[in-house]
Amino acid sequence: DSPVKSGEEDEDTLFSHRAKLFRYEMKSKEWKERGVGDMKVLRHTATGKVRLLMRRDQVLKICCNHHVNNELKLTPMAGPASSKSWTWYTSCDFADGVPKPENLAIRFKYPETAQEFKSILDKCIEETHIPEHSPAASPSTDSTSTAVPDAGSLATKFAPPPGGWICKICCIQNNASVLICAACYNPKPGQVTPPSQS
Numbered sequence: 001d002s003p004v005k006s007g008e009e010d011e012d013t014l015f016s017h018r019a020k021l022f023r024y025e026m027k028s029k030e031w032k033e034r035g036v037g038d039m040k041v042l043r044h045t046a047t048g049k050v051r052l053l054m055r056r057d058q059v060l061k062i063c064c065n066h067h068v069n070n071e072l073k074l075t076p077m078a079g080p081a082s083s084k085s086w087t088w089y090t091s092c093d094f095a096d097g098v099p100k101p102e103n104l105a106i107r108f109k110y111p112e113t114a115q116e117f118k119s120i121l122d123k124c125i126e127e128t129h130i131p132e133h134s135p136a137a138s139p140s141t142d143s144t145s146t147a148v149p150d151a152g153s154l155a156t157k158f159a160p161p162p163g164g165w166i167c168k169i170c171c172i173q174n175n176a177s178v179l180i181c182a183a184c185y186n187p188k189p190g191q192v193t194p195p196s197q198s
Helices: 111-128 154-158
Strands: 011-025 030-044 050-056 062-067 085-093 100-108
Touching (some): 011 050, 011 111, 030 062, 030 100, 030 111, 062 085, 085 111
Antiparallel strands (some): 011 030, 011 100, 050 062
């Protein structure tokens, strides 16, 4: 018998603690429990991409699975457990097998664990984002400079091609000439889609 693969074999665990996950239900306008289990922050050893992964206890069904990027912003959850809880929005959670936007919240047992989770995520987010005004993001105006942008940085590796764009629905990179996302058929931001002819 060959061992069952978890899909985490090529990833390093940066964080793993037991927590309760919630998702915001738009119809009922309330938070619904999604599962209890170990929330993990995983970094792929080859690509450097970071993702959040959580499986429900015992059944091991995935209840959270999405990449960490610079759009992810943790905010304290309102209420008495605010020191132990965070909320965030993701445009591409794959927990149900298909990408979909979700408002998620997580509650840990201790405030210290919640703070550690935020610190690790903040560091990962910072590593994926180069501000526009930083030297690595813009060419140097100093003619004597021979510095070359760090080709090994995460921002360089995963930046869209010049003029390219990243789909807000499925997070796929598209070339500048592509007006509709190849994966989900979402139009390019700012692109007016012509009315369908019938």
